[in-house]
Amino acid sequence: xxxxxxxxxxxxxxxxxxxxxxxxxxxxxxxxxxxxxxxxxxxxxxxxxxxxxxxxxxxxxxxxxxxxxxxxxxxxxxxxxxxxxxxxxxxxxxxxxxxxxxxxxxxxxxxxxxxxxxxxxxxxxxxxxxxxxxxxxxxxxxxxxxxxxxxxxxxxxxxxxxxxxxxxxxxxxxxxxxxxxxxxxxxxxxxxxxxxxxxxxxxxxxxxxxxxxxxxxxxxxxxxxxxxxxxxxxxxxxxxxxxxxxxxxxxxxxx
Amino acid sequence: xxxxxxxxxxxxxxxxxxxxxxxxxxxxxxxxxxxxxxxxxxxxxxxxxxxxxxxxxxxxxxxxxxxxxxxxxxxxxxxxxxxxxxxxxxxxxxxxxxxxxxxxxxxxxxxxxxxxxxxxxxxxxxxxxxxxxxxxxxxxxxxxxxxxxxxxxxxxxxxxxxxxxxxxxxxxxxxxxxxxxxxxxxxxxxxxxxxxxxxxxxxxxxxxxxxxxxxxxxxxxxxxxxxxxxxxxxxxxxxxxxxxxxxxxxxxxxxxxxxxxxxxxxxxxxxxxxxxxxxxxxxxxxxxxxxxxxxxxxxxxxxxxxxxxxxxxxxxxxxxxxxxxxxxxxxxxxxxxxxxxxxxxxxxxxxxxxxxxxxxxxxxxxxxxxxxxxxxxxxxxxxxxxxxxxxxxxx
Numbered sequence: 268x269x270x271x272x273x274x275x276x277x278x279x280x281x282x283x284x285x286x287x288x289x290x291x292x293x294x295x296x297x298x299x300x301x302x303x304x305x306x307x308x309x310x311x312x313x314x315x316x317x318x319x320x321x322x323x324x325x326x327x328x329x330x331x332x333x334x335x336x337x338x339x340x341x342x343x344x345x346x347x348x349x350x351x352x353x354x355x356x357x358x359x360x361x362x363x364x365x366x367x368x369x370x371x372x373x374x375x376x377x378x379x380x381x382x383x384x385x386x387x388x389x390x391x392x393x394x395x396x397x398x399x400x401x402x403x404x405x406x407x408x409x410x411x412x413x414x415x416x417x418x419x420x421x422x423x424x425x426x427x428x429x430x431x432x433x434x435x436x437x438x439x440x441x442x443x444x445x446x447x448x449x450x451x452x453x454x455x456x457x458x459x460x461x462x463x464x465x466x467x468x469x470x471x472x473x474x475x476x477x478x479x480x481x482x483x484x485x486x487x488x489x490x491x492x493x494x495x496x497x498x499x500x501x502x503x504x505x506x507x508x509x510x511x512x513x514x515x516x517x518x519x520x521x522x
Numbered sequence: 523x524x525x526x527x528x529x530x531x532x533x534x535x536x537x538x539x540x541x542x543x544x545x546x547x548x549x550x551x552x553x554x555x556x557x558x559x560x561x562x563x564x565x566x567x568x569x570x571x572x573x574x575x576x577x578x579x580x581x582x583x584x585x586x587x588x589x590x591x592x593x594x595x596x597x598x599x600x601x602x603x604x605x606x607x608x609x610x611x612x613x614x615x616x617x618x619x620x621x622x623x624x625x626x627x628x629x630x631x632x633x634x635x636x637x638x639x640x641x642x643x644x645x646x647x648x649x650x651x652x653x654x655x656x657x658x659x660x661x662x663x664x665x666x667x668x669x670x671x672x673x674x675x676x677x678x679x680x681x682x683x684x685x686x687x688x689x690x691x692x693x694x695x696x697x698x699x700x701x702x703x704x705x706x707x708x709x710x711x712x713x714x715x716x717x718x719x720x721x722x723x724x725x726x727x728x729x730x731x732x733x734x735x736x737x738x739x740x741x742x743x744x745x746x747x748x749x750x751x752x753x754x755x756x757x758x759x760x761x762x763x764x765x766x767x768x769x770x771x772x773x774x775x776x777x778x779x780x781x782x783x784x785x786x787x788x789x790x791x792x793x794x795x796x797x798x799x800x801x802x803x804x805x806x807x808x809x810x811x812x813x814x815x816x817x818x819x820x821x822x823x824x825x826x827x828x829x830x831x832x833x834x835x836x837x838x839x840x841x842x843x844x845x846x847x848x849x850x851x852x853x854x855x856x857x858x859x860x861x862x863x864x865x866x867x868x869x870x871x872x873x874x875x876x877x878x879x880x881x882x883x884x885x886x887x888x889x890x891x892x893x894x895x896x897x898x899x900x901x902x903x904x905x906x907x908x909x910x911x912x913x914x915x916x917x
């Protein structure tokens with residue numbers, strides 16, 4: 268497991284694609300990941316649908332609602348990841364909200380995630396101080412790695428703290444926005460990317476939020492090891508008559 | 523036992539700030555300055571002045587003679603319904619708008635369910651000449667047309683929350699997203715003792731004027747500055763927090779919180795969070811909430827829009843778990859009965875929320891000389907449509 272994340276970051280221009288588990292159809296999770304890998308994606312971030320996803324925009328919230336209606340559960344997600352791991356070697360990041368872990372049971376969740384082959388977790392509403400005090404040792408016990416977020420407003424001191432605790436990668440939120448925002452990168456954002464780059468942080472960085480096409484992906488790659496695309500991919504899946512074709516075209520247009 | 527918030531923002535094990543990093547700066551900024559500002563003499567003076575001249579405080583503590591005769595105890599009503607805009611909500615919005623101004627913020631956002639907090643926010647924004655955006659669930663906008671019109675007349679922009687269930691919790695989500703997208707100039711004016719620290723503490727402090735006045739009013743009327751029981755309804759719990767605040771450490775005072783049972787706690791149509799909920803995180807705070815086994819937040823139901831929230835504030839979670847508070851519930855029907863009874867006996871038409879608190883009088887043992895204060899948090903004008911429906915069906 269150590270190797271999956273590290274090996275991936277040997278490369279440059281990492282493309283991490285976010286998908287909502289159980290969307291558009293309950294069983295699509297497995298197919299989508301397999302197709303993404305086939306088309307050269309370097310990492311996947313699988314979202315665990317939550318009723319009140321504060322850090323996400325309308326596109327991801329909508330896909331989450333549909334997935335919940337489809338009947339997605341954490342147990343099913345773990346089964347799907349187990350299925351995916353039979354053929355897939357790239358890192359799998361699991362993203363969700365802290366309440367989901369609390370109800371599942373933190374330790375049971377971590378144990379299960381590690382067992383099915385998850386590499387890293389993103390829990391946006393788990394504060395870093397509470398993580399350090401209460402959950403860090405458990406996460407490490409199961410060999411999982413956290414990835415935490417920073418934003419244009421995160422202080423330098425805090426960036427270093429967050430980077431230190433982000434054992435998979437540092438999630439650089441590109442703007443003052445929730446996911447699925449604007450499609451262009453503004454000047455204040457590139458200045459912020461410059462600032463982050465100049466900090467010479469050892470932790471690999473992936474830029475996310477507002478990365479939606481080749482142009483924004485390339486910009487992100489100038490400042491970080493790669494980027495995460497979420498809402499734009501979910502939108503592409505939304506009206507797809509043929510998942511395989513849509514995914515092939517989507518990835519080819521970016522990388 | 524300590525019932526005030528600790529340095530990390532917790533009430534016992536509840537509260538905290540479980541927020542994404544995108545909100546960290548905003549919340550931290552507020553946390554670092556709110557106490558210094560609201561504890562300053564200048565702020566206190568302005569706040570008290572506005573509460574007096576603009577809101578109409580102190581609100582009376584009214585000895586309800588006929589109600590007392592019926593229930594065989596000395597029942598007092600704290601008349602928050604007589605505040606400007608018709609409820610206790612304005613105590614908090616006056617406080618927070620002054621704070622926002624002192625912080626140099628120029629744009630106000632708020633969430634609202636039934637529209638009461640929205641109206642109270644739009645009111646103080648008009649007073650202070652600040653732009654105001656109120657997020658309201660699309661379904662609530664349809665249900666609460668008069669309050670939407672009030673907010674608009676007061677100059678606020680009412681934005682429909684079209685995500686999720688399109689009600690209060692979704693309006694809250696949308697307001698939080700707006701705050702994430704506008705971190706510099708925008709102040710998020712939360713209407714209850716919910717959300718990440720420091721909101722629950724700050725809102726409780728602004729509402730604490732309710733029990734502060736009760737203390738000296740009781741002293742004047744009974745010779746004792748505390749009652750035997752205080753009763754208040756709890757949705758998020760701001761009026762209850764205010765009514766309990768100065769009695770939290772006085773174990774002689776029984777604190778009675780009344781939740782909305784809706785159609786009944788076992789019907790799936792309820793907002794009785796402590797009865798059917800469990801511990802978890804909602805809107806950045808660790809507390810009790812209504813959720814399924816997957817941690818998905820479920821939809822509440824109450825006849826009273828102000829109690830129609832799937833969580834309770836962390837202070838109340840602490841009062842519940844530590845057993846400092848007595849938590850009761852009243853169904854839609856019991857609240858309606860209590861509303862008609864109060865109207866008939868005392869000539870006061872209560873808000874449906876407050877009617878839940880009144881309904882508790884039927885559920886507790888009362889002694890003859892006992893002093894009971896019911897916090898009458900709001901007036902019933904906004905609920906006339908519901909009351910009219912009941913009257914018409916009764917014919």
